[in-house]
Amino acid sequence: MRNRKTIVCTAAILALVGGVPTTSAATTPQAAGRTLVLPAGSVTGVTISAQQTGERWDLTVNYSVGFSFFEKRDGHPYETWVDIWEQDAADDDLVKRGRHVNIGPEPQGRTTTFRMSSDSLDGEEGAEEIYVRAFVKDMETGTQVQQSSRRIQLGV
Structure with missing residues (x-):
C-alpha cells in the first residue's frame, strides 16, 4: 500500500x-483534441523546369506529397497547390497562383504546367530568377506546410 x-x-x-x-x-486521439498542431503532410522533391516557344513559356512543376500513418488514419481532407515566384533584391513577387486541388491523405506525385507569356514573367532588367513554392494544407486543422524549389534563370 x-x-x-x-x-x-x-x-x-x-x-x-x-x-x-x-x-x-x-x-492519444482523445488527448489531442483540436488544439494540438501536427504537421499537415509533407512536400518533397519540388522542381521547376522551363521551355520557351516564341513569346510563350511552359513552366513545369513536379513535387511529391506524403502523409504519416496518423494523417492517413485520421482521414482529414487536404488541398495542395503551387505558386510561382520571381526573386527580387528586396521582396519576391508572386507571379502566378496555382489552382487549389482537393486530395485525400494518400502519397502522390504531382505535375502541373503553367503556360505564360514573356511579358508576364518580365518584372525587371535582365534575366529573371523564377522559383516555385508547393503547399499542402490540412483542411480540418488549417495547418499547412510548404517547400520551395531551386531558382532557375529565364532570359526573357
Missing part, C-alpha cells in the same frame, strides 16, 4: 510540474 501511494503522489507531482508526460497527446 505504501509503494502504491508513493507512485500515485510521484505521478501527480510530475504531471503538475510538467515532468514526464502521463500520456502522449500526439498518439
